[in-house]
Amino acid sequence: MSKLWLLIAMVFTGILYSVVLLYFMDMPLFNNLVLHCIIMGASFGLTNFIVAVLFYKRLEKVKRLNQQLKVSLMTDNLTGLLNRRAFDQDIKQFDYSGLYSLIFLDIDNFRDFNNHFGHDIGDNVLKKVGETIRACVRATDRVYRYGGEEITLLLLDCDKKNAMKMAEKIRSEISQLDNQAYPQITVSLGVSSYPDDGQYIHDVIVASDQALLKAKNSGKNCTISS
Structure with a gap:
């Protein structure tokens, strides 16, 4: 017209x-x-x-x-998630005064998949994890492949309580994936939120990363908040 x-x-x-x-x-x-x-x-x-x-x-x-x-x-070719470049750019331009949370996720024993079964199997694990996360999150959530087997989620308008629920849902769904003849896929997750864990986005990132480290040191396949 x-x-x-x-x-x-x-x-x-x-x-x-x-x-x-x-x-x-x-x-x-x-x-x-x-x-x-x-x-x-x-x-x-x-x-x-x-x-x-x-x-x-x-x-x-x-x-x-x-x-x-x-x-x-801005997209990771393997998983279809946003990549580290997108994350760095979003954080650099980040200007949000409402509640938000971060989830850092790491695939447990990921090197074993690559070293024992080959990189093709490791790639399939990454794809399955990425697909499962996308199925769990909201349309407004942003999911990044932060690097290697580590994935980061930025959840706007989400407090720590709801972020923990989201993280646990993701962990549970991933642990139930059918990985055929290969070992079970599990993940560890660290959760942090604004303003509970810092006034600046970089503080919240550090808090989430530290919470993830605690989860890895606590036996893996678990979610810990900062």
Whole structure:
């Protein structure tokens, strides 16, 4: 519909331009020259419309390509989660005064999957964990592959109590995954929240990382809050 109105506007402008030009030239109406000028004006408007549409399509294509490139730069190719670059950028620009929580998650004994069964099996474990996390979180939550087998979740409008529930749900779902003939997949999680664990995002990150370390040292396959 917008293109139709653009076409009408451009053709009308071309015709109006021709009529006004004729008016100032003091030419009589409804002679061959007037008709010729009207046709030329309409053609001029139509040509401008075609050029504008082609330019718009080209611009939209460039925008889509730029958006796809931006998404690919911020996405982990293996898991489809956001990557460390996206996390660092979000934290650098982070400006949020409401409640939020962080969950640091680490796949237990991940090196065993790679060392004993091969990297393909380790990659499959990462994919399964990523898919399970995405199925558990809300649409507003952001999930990053922080590095290696470590995954970070940023939960806006979420206090520590609800973040713990989310973390436990994720841990339970992952522990029930069917890993066929390979060892059971389990994860350890550390939870921290604002403002309980710091006034700045970097303090909350450190608190979550320390809580994760406690979970790993407490026998793994558990969730601990800071």
